[in-house]
Every structure is written in C-alpha cells, then in structure tokens.
Amino acid sequence: MGIIEVKGLKRDFSYYEKAEGLSGSLRNLVHRKKLVREAVKGVSFSIREGEMVGFLGPNGAGKTTTLKMLSGIMHPSSGEALVLGHVPWLRKKDFRMRISIVMGQRSQLWPDLPAVESFNLNREIYEIGRRDYERSLGELVELFGIKELLGVQVRRLSLGERMKMEITAALLHRPAVLFLDEPTIGLDLLSQRAIRELVRTLNERHGTTVMLTSHYLSDIEELCGRVVLINRGEIVYDGPLAGVNATLADRKVVRLLFSAPVPLSELEAYGGLRVLGGASGGSQDAQAAVSLEATFDVARSQVRDFSRRVLGELPVADLTIEEVPLEEGIARLYRGGNDHG
Amino acid sequence: MAEAGGKYLGSFSLGLRGALEYRANFVFSLLGAVAPVVIQTALWTCLYAPGSGAGSSGDRLFGFTYAQMLGYVVVANIVSRLVRTGFEYDLNDDIKSGGLDRFLVKPIDYFGFRMAQFAGAKSAETAFMGLTLAIALVVLSAATGFSASHLAALGFVAALALAFFLNFLVFWCVGLLGFWLAEIGFLFEAARIVIITASGGIFPLSVFGPSVGSALAVLPFRFTIQFPTDVLCGRVAGADLAWGLAAAAAWSGLLLVLARAIWAAGLRRFVALGS
Numbered sequence A: 001m002g003i004i005e006v007k008g009l010k011r012d013f014s015y016y017e018k019a020e021g022l023s024g025s026l027r028n029l030v031h032r033k034k035l036v037r038e039a040v041k042g043v044s045f046s047i048r049e050g051e052m053v054g055f056l057g058p059n060g061a062g063k064t065t066t067l068k069m070l071s072g073i074m075h076p077s078s079g080e081a082l083v084l085g086h087v088p089w090l091r092k093k094d095f096r097m098r099i100s101i102v103m104g105q106r107s108q109l110w111p112d113l114p115a116v117e118s119f120n121l122n123r124e125i126y127e128i129g130r131r132d133y134e135r136s137l138g139e140l141v142e143l144f145g146i147k148e149l150l151g152v153q154v155r156r157l158s159l160g161e162r163m164k165m166e167i168t169a170a171l172l173h174r175p176a177v178l179f180l181d182e183p184t185i186g187l188d189l190l191s192q193r194a195i196r197e198l199v200r201t202l203n204e205r206h207g208t209t210v211m212l213t214s215h216y217l218s219d220i221e222e223l224c225g226r227v228v229l230i231n232r233g234e235i236v237y238d239g240p241l242a243g244v245n246a247t248l249a250d251r252k253v254v255r256l257l258f259s260a261p262v263p264l265s266e267l268e269a270y271g272g273l274r275v276l277g278g279a280s281g282g283s284q285d286a287q288a289a290v291s292l293e294a295t296f297d298v299a300r301s302q303v304r305d306f307s308r309r310v311l312g313e314l315p316v317a318d319l320t321i322e323e324v325p326l327e328e329g330i331a332r333l334y335r336g337g338n339d340h341g
Numbered sequence B: 001m002a003e004a005g006g007k008y009l010g011s012f013s014l015g016l017r018g019a020l021e022y023r024a025n026f027v028f029s030l031l032g033a034v035a036p037v038v039i040q041t042a043l044w045t046c047l048y049a050p051g052s053g054a055g056s057s058g059d060r061l062f063g064f065t066y067a068q069m070l071g072y073v074v075v076a077n078i079v080s081r082l083v084r085t086g087f088e089y090d091l092n093d094d095i096k097s098g099g100l101d102r103f104l105v106k107p108i109d110y111f112g113f114r115m116a117q118f119a120g121a122k123s124a125e126t127a128f129m130g131l132t133l134a135i136a137l138v139v140l141s142a143a144t145g146f147s148a149s150h151l152a153a154l155g156f157v158a159a160l161a162l163a164f165f166l167n168f169l170v171f172w173c174v175g176l177l178g179f180w181l182a183e184i185g186f187l188f189e190a191a192r193i194v195i196i197t198a199s200g201g202i203f204p205l206s207v208f209g210p211s212v213g214s215a216l217a218v219l220p221f222r223f224t225i226q227f228p229t230d231v232l233c234g235r236v237a238g239a240d241l242a243w244g245l246a247a248a249a250a251w252s253g254l255l256l257v258l259a260r261a262i263w264a265a266g267l268r269r270f271v272a273l274g275s
Helices: A021-030 A065-071 A093-100 A115-125 A128-142 A159-170 A189-206 A217-223 A241-248 A264-268 A300-313 A324-334 B006-021 B023-031 B034-046 B067-082 B087-097 B110-142 B151-179 B185-198 B205-217 B226-233 B238-273
Strands: A004-019 A033-047 A052-056 A078-083 A099-103 A177-181 A210-215 A224-229 A234-240 A251-263 A273-276 A290-299 A314-323
Touching: A004 A065, A004 A128, A004 A251, A033 A078, A033 A224, A033 A234, A052 A189, A052 A217, A065 A078, A065 A099, A065 A177, A065 A210, A093 A099, A099 A159, A099 A189, A115 A128, A115 A159, A115 A189, A115 B006, A128 A189, A159 A177, A177 A189, A177 A224, A177 B023, A189 A210, A189 A217, A210 A217, A217 A234, A217 A324, A217 B023, A224 A241, A224 A324, A234 A241, A234 A324, A241 A324, A251 A264, A251 A300, A251 B087, A290 A300, B006 B023, B034 B067, B067 B110, B087 B110, B087 B185, B110 B151, B110 B238, B151 B226, B151 B238, B226 B238
Parallel strands: A052 A210, A052 A224, A099 A177, A177 A210
Antiparallel strands: A004 A033, A004 A078, A224 A234, A251 A290, A251 A314, A273 A290
C-alpha cells in the first residue's frame, strides 16, 4: 500500500459559453449555455513512502487539479484517493498536520511582513515545539542560505528569494508528503538549482515523499526516478524516467556544423534530415537553400556508417552524436502515437 | 508542543505587526477619523443656532439638547471608528483569487484566523482611539458639562466589545457572499453606508422618526454604534443596559450561527467548483 493511493480520480468543470461582443453579453444575461470540461478523467496511481515522483504534462493537462484534489483543496467529481491513510478532501487535522503544498504562482506568505513572521505563525499553526522549530528553521536557512533575508519584507524579495521562503514556510513542520506545483517557475538557473538541491536533501534526510509538477524537465531529471505523464486528463505514461525514451532508444541524433554552406538538396539526399540551421527541411525554396548546420535522425545501427559518409563527403567542422532529447519522447507520449517525429 | 490556542494569538500578533508596518497609513487613517466629527459638529451647531428654526441652544432636537447631540456625535464617531471593519476585502480576495487554498491545507480555522488577525490589526487603532475618546470626554465635559459615571464607562466597554464582535459578524456574512457573487466590492460600500446609518453612526436613530426608528430597533445594527454610545452618554442605564447587553449578545450568537452556516455552504461550493 502506497502513501498516496489514487483510484479512478475524476474531475469535471462546468463553464459557460459566451458569444462575442455586446449582443453576446446581453444574451448571456438571459441564457447561458453550460458546458462541461473533463479536467481529470479517472486517473489511478500509487506512490510509495519516500518516493519522488515527477508529474508532467502540458498546460491544462490536469496536473494542478490532481494536486489540489490530493491536498484536499478540491473535491473530485468521482473516484477515490488516500493520502497518509486519509481522504484528502475531508481535511482532517491529522492529515493537514502532515502534508504541505507549494504553488509556484500563489504565495502563502504575508507580503507586508518579513518572512520570519509568517514562519512564526506557521510554528503556532502546526503546533511545533520551540526546539523543533529552531532546528527545522536552522536546517532550511542553512541549506538555502537565506539568513540575511529573514527580516526583509516579503514584497521586497526577488522571485527566487521569495520562493525559497515559500518552501521554507511549507517545510517547517516536516511534512511527510510534499506537493510542489511548479516551484521553479520563472526562476533563474541558480535559484532553480538551489531549490532542487534542497528538495533532494530533505528527501534523503527525512524520507519526505514528494510529488512535483514542473515545466522544466531538468527539475524532473535531477530529482525524480519516476514520472507520471498526464495529458488531457489521462495518464499516458507512468514509469521510470529512463523509460520515456525507450521507444526511441533505437534512434540517435547526429548534429553537424559545416565549414562552408552546403546545399539543402545535398543534405536531403542522406535521409532523416530533421533541422536545418534554424529552417525546416521542407521549405518551398528548398532547391536554392544552403546551410551551415544540420541535424539528422539516424538509426542507432547506422550511426557509424552515416558518420563516415558525411565526414568524407561534406565539409564537416564538427559532429556530435546524441540521444533523442527527453522532450521528444514526452511529446510523442502526449501525442499517443508511434511516429518518430 | 505549542499550545493549540497559540495559533490564534499568533494571528492576532501578525495582524498587529501588519498594521504597524505602514506607519504613515496608520497615522492618516487615524487623522481621517477627525474630519466627520468637525463636519457634524458644525452642522449641528448651525441647526441648534437661534434663528435656525430649532430655537435656542437649550431646546431639544430629536430628543437631544445641543450638548447631548455634540456628545453623541463625538462618541458615535469614535465608536463607529472602533468597530469599523475592513477584513471583508481580504476575505473576498481569498475567495476570488483562491488564496483560501493556503488556509484549507493548514490546521487552522479560517474564521478564527481572520477574527484574531483583525482584532490584532485593530488593537493599535483601538488604543489610540481610546486615548482620543478620553481626551474628547474631558473637552466635552469642560465645554458642555458632559459627564459619564464609572458604571456607564464599564457598561460602555462591555457594549463596545459586543458591538465589535457583532459588526465583525455582519460584515463577515456580507463578505461570504463572495462565494456566490463574482464582484462584490460595490456591495461592501453600499452595505457599509446603510449599516452605519442604520446603526446610528451618522445621526441618532430618532432623527428618522418613530416609524423608521422602531423598525431599526428590531434590527441588530443599533447595537453596533448607537447602543454603546447611549450607554456612555448615560441615556441607557440600569435594567435597559442589562437588557441591551443581553440583546447584543443574543444577536451575536444568532449571527455566529448564521455565519457558520453560510461559511459551510460557501466552502462546499468553493471546494466543489475549485478556484
């Protein structure tokens, strides 16, 4: 039995359609056409204690809706879920004492006051003993390097600093389950890395179970051994991160830089041309086009022969051979197809 | 483990520190309380002036002598300032923008939090207004012979505490309409003007005549401004005072039940619809 158990969780939203313009607004006053959108269509999964799971999906896929249901903020339309043995949306005190959610685009801190004031209030809210609080805060302050910022009004902090404070506030009571919804959104690379390192350290030290949604694949790649991909409210993949590209494992990407422009027609003759110096391979003036770089999609077994051929026949200045990017595997799973593009 | 009640004390403290964070705003809001008193004093001075139709300054208007009316205006303005809310905008914003989420996931009661935070935010102003009231009473005493007994002062403190709670509940219920109405900023201002008027915050309720006065008497609003003012001015005492305090407490209990019911229904809708 996992620490998070989800079975057939479904969530519909109703909304109204409104015609354009003033007449549409007037008609809307009298009659509204009600529409229903299925945001989450019966998802099921299980997460073990101490696991860090990446929850990935394009905008509107149902990630945040699922996290909101699992943290008790929203009722499902149907289905079941147990988090730490509790039905989340009943919001029992024991449940709320042991979970935390950080939403990257929504602040939990009081903007007019220094973050330490919000931390103190959280100490009271979560009934944390003074010694535990100081130990917990000390650890987080050290990991994030935010000692000098504790007394600064939250509204005067940078986005990255604020997010560090948000996460600190969410972790003071040492939650057993942590939901992170886009915690690194809009942050610079250094802040992103600091947050990732902190989450990893806490998971290692305290066994915190983490469910993380992010648009940044590097968050997921660095933290999560397992990913759940959701698209249009349905889970399209649940398994190890390495498995995302399993169906593309027989492909390699070969990137070439040329010392002199090469005609497109010549490049196309090799087959598998993907990208051409920023332009696609199928433009209308293809015959006249030349390029200083090109990327080819090559079968793994053909890479050696292909490389030998292009090195011999084209003015190659640089050649790199790479795995198919994770994004492509994910995009392909979102499409649900078996194509290689 | 920390005391469970400490979270509300912490909320109170947060409110107080939040109010003190913006010192200029705090000072200006206090200065803003003076203007209505000056305007109304000028108005009533004109109305009571000989030749204005109201007779000499010894005559009564709406059952008040000039001195009594000045006492009422000063005390009622300070009371209306003391019980004045403002949290309803935060409440509405939490509902509308989904800020309520952060409270739903925490082991804290939202009503208790807002109440404690508001009381904290109000406490600095209350201390200052209390001092202002004391000075105003000394000036009134010298200028018009106004006097308040110790018993009246004690009764006033009790009536004011109930008025504060009652007014909080009234605006809490209005604010909760945000669960159903998308835009209610206009409603707050309309409600505030109507409620202050119906509470006797602008004029004594007797100004509206016996029929409107008796209609307003059966509503809870007069317990938020007129009743505490009348207690301090000595117009309500003895059994009337006890009866009034009991009625204010009963109204508070009733509104608390109503507020809880509206909250439960609103929250069901909020959690069902999502934010």
